[in-house]
Amino acid sequence: MDYELIKLVEPIRRARGDFLYTYRGTRLVDLWKQGGRAILGHGKSQELTCLKNTLSRGVWMPAPHPGMRHLEKALGALFPGKTVRVYRGLHRALYHIGCALKQPVRREDIGDPANPWLFSKSGNPAADRSPPLVLWRPWTPAVYQYETEIIVPVLPVAWSEEIAAVLLPDSADPHLPPSDLISPVLAEYAQRALYDLKRALETLALPHLPKTMRALEKSSIWKGSGLYWFPPPDLGGDAYKQLFLQFLEAGFLLPPDLSDPLILPWQLSPGLDVKLGKLLSFAGEA
Numbered sequence: 179m180d181y182e183l184i185k186l187v188e189p190i191r192r193a194r195g196d197f198l199y200t201y202r203g204t205r206l207v208d209l210w211k212q213g214g215r216a217i218l219g220h221g222k223s224q225e226l227t228c229l230k231n232t233l234s235r236g237v238w239m240p241a242p243h244p245g246m247r248h249l250e251k252a253l254g255a256l257f258p259g260k261t262v263r264v265y266r267g268l269h270r271a272l273y274h275i276g277c278a279l280k281q282p283v284r285r286e287d288i289g290d291p292a293n294p295w296l297f298s299k300s301g302n303p304a305a306d307r308s309p310p311l312v313l314w315r316p317w318t319p320a321v322y323q324y325e326t327e328i329i330v331p332v333l334p335v336a337w338s339e340e341i342a343a344v345l346l347p348d349s350a351d352p353h354l355p356p357s358d359l360i361s362p363v364l365a366e367y368a369q370r371a372l373y374d375l376k377r378a379l380e381t382l383a384l385p386h387l388p389k390t391m392r393a394l395e396k397s398s399i400w401k402g403s404g405l406y407w408f409p410p411p412d413l414g415g416d417a418y419k420q421l422f423l424q425f426l427e428a429g430f431l432l433p434p435d436l437s438d439p440l441i442l443p444w445q446l447s448p449g450l451d452v453k454l455g456k457l458l459s460f461a462g463e464a
Contacts, residue, residue, distance in 0.1 A: 180415075183422050183434035193220035196443035198431060206431045207450065213438040214315055214332040217405075218371075218378055228370040240266070240358070245365030250357065252369035253343055256376050257321060257331070261346040264357040268330070271342040275311065275328055278353035287311055288330055292318045292406040292439060314345070316379060317405050321345065334375050335368045385442050389455030397458055406439040428457050 188200035196219055198206040211217055246264075253262045265271040268285065276283035288311045290296060314321045314331040321329055329345040341364055346354060360368075384404055394400050399421075400407040409418065418436055425432045432440060446454065 180434050180436075183419060186423065186426060187431065187434075195219040195221070196445065204429070206426075206429055207443055207446070207454070208431050209425070209440045209443070210431050210433040210438060211441045212336070212338075213433065213435070214441060215334060215336060215338055217316055217332075217441065218334050218374060219444065222371070222374060228366050231366075240361050242359065243362040243365070245362035245369070246357065246360060248369040249360065249365040249372075252372035252376075256372050257345055260321070260329075261348070262357075263344045263346065263354055264360060265342050265344065266358045266360065267339045268342040269339075270358070271330065271344050274354050275344065283311065286437075288313050291315070291324075292402065292404075293408045294401045294403075295408055295411055315406060316375060317384065333368070334371045335364075337364060340364050341368050382444070385444050385446075387442060387446055387451045387454070389451045390442065390446070390458065393455040393458035400440060400458070402439060405442050407442075408439045409436060411436065425457060428453065430454060430457065 187206070188202055188204055190198050191201045192199050193208070196208055198208050198220070200206070208216070208220070211219075249264060250262060253264070254260075263271070263274075265274060272283045272285065290313045292313075292315050310327040312324050312327045312329055314324075314329050316332075316334075321331070326347055326349075328347065331343055331345065333341070333343060335341050341360060344354070394402070394407055397407075399409055399413070401410075402408050409421075413436060415436075422432050422434065
């Protein structure tokens with residue numbers, strides 16, 4: 179994340195759905211969604227209730243508890259047929275993957291199938307990658323298309339530094355250590371979020387934002403489809419900062435990291451759809 183960009187945002191007082199509200203009363207449409215970790219929106223009441231109930235029992239340390247079984251069961255329901263590991267954060271997960279592959283693995287080594295700027299000539303963003311790592315994002319090509327790769331799903335949990343899942347092909351399974359113990363507070367919260375995501379994947383249609391989509395499809399800056407739209411990876415930092423500020427002044431929060439996609443809101447009023455479409459069109463011409 180570019181912390182200089184995120185510091186340009188007024189302090190956030192509360193968040194609900196696709197909107198953030200600052201202490202000064204400004205409302206921002208969240209087009210970042212924490213890189214996809216808030217894909218379902220902010221302030222889900224069931225997840226908050228789960229957090230409160232687990233905290234009320236006073237057990238928060240990462241010790242043996244039923245929450246780990248609940249979390250692994252939820253991951254199995256979302257990714258049937260996959261061998262799953264859960265580690266304390268992405269850095270630890272990448273360390274274990276690197277040890278198994280006998281080569282260092284960085285966040286930048288993970289291919290993103292939603293990002294058309296990174297497609298290989300074969301059309302498969304996982305092809306010709308070394309190491310064979312890919313992200314999985316909800317509402318993108320199915321995880322089962324990547325049978326030989328190690329898959330790191332972007333999950334709808336707020337604390338990515340505490341919870342990271344890894345989906346394994348059979349060949350990699352024996353080489354990775356068992357799952358870490360996660361705090362029961364985070365494990366129970368995460369399993370509730372995973373069931374919410376599973377239900378959303380089965381029931382939610384993609385957003386209907388005609389003005390926004392028309393502007394994105396004609397844009398010279400953004401490429402993508404569905405929920406996810408990416409700026410070019412070689413866009414300069416100064417140029418992106420100007421774009422970030424332009425959107426922020428209009429009431430829209432772009433990702434403060436060039437590697438994260440613009441993620442469409444689930445619902446916008448017709449007026450905000452027009453406003454965002456005009457903003458995207460203007461930015462594309464600038």
